[in-house]
Amino acid sequence: MQQSKLITMDEFTIMETRKFPQATGELSSLLRDIGLAGKLVNKQVRKAGLVDIIGEYGATNIQGETQQKLDVFANETLIGILKYSTDCAGIASEENDDHLAFEDSFSANSKYVVLFDPLDGSSNIDVNAPIGTIFSIYRRVSELGKPCTIDDFIQPGNRQMAAGYIIYGSSTMIVYATRLGVNGFTLEPSIGEFCLSHPNIKCPENGKIYSINQGNTSKCSEGMVSYLNYCMEPNKEEGRPFSHRYIGSMVADMHRTLLKGGIFIYPADKSSPKGKLRLQYECNPMAFIIEAAGGKATWGGGNIMDIQPTELHQRTPVFIGSKNMVNKVLEYVGA
């Protein structure tokens, strides 16, 4: 798409808001706040090799995972920005045991809450592989004027108002979806702005890439093993054998899947009977994005976004990507 001028994310969100006279601009303002947090995290990620910010923080999070210093920085940056936003009543984070209600009167009267994985794939930080921030925005269900409650954070994914990710890769991009569609913005460092680079993203209905940690095959179900064999069998009509790509960073694997088509899978297995990836701040936001782009996301027995969460950090199996590839894997693993 040849654009006459750079359109910044701020300009774009304002243009989107103007399409709806009744829109208050609060959601757009919240997206801009998250974009600011992404720029601040990006600054640290880009120099991680040069300052004492790589390496372990010496603590572990609720997941029992060793926290990397950049994890902590990203988490604190997002909390700090959203706490002083005019549109966020509170947050939930992979790095925090419980949700955090912002107590000031402005926040208590805000109608949105944000969930995030502040730095997904952080085990890749030390090897300079792509990492990312994943976020999900809901309209709160608790009473305005009072602190938000856990009920605001365990809504099903089909109640999301917006979702997105920031990928710190060969370039830094923010991709977010609303019900209007999916758009991608690339950070232009010389002006410090995210600029529209991928308008109206659509996930191809078919793909030739399957993305899974194949090292776990021995722990997978028979149906999953059969599907992996299907991916590896030659079949010119179906374009097989497919290519296998797995970065081990969900944001990076999902960004490729969104743009080029394919399927990303983290199934339940003997080690992770409920799957490994988290529902509320990894799978649901990615499901919202991929389905807004025409793809599909299932846990194997139904739509990811129809799951009624029972706890903040619960996990789910995930099969997500090109619609026809997800339908095919369901023939093998569908509950």
Ligand code: P6P
């Ligand atoms: P495994 C990173 O730790 C993460 O949460 C996702 O970003 C990634 O897709 C997955 O775990 C990788 O898990 O078990 O293959 O190392």
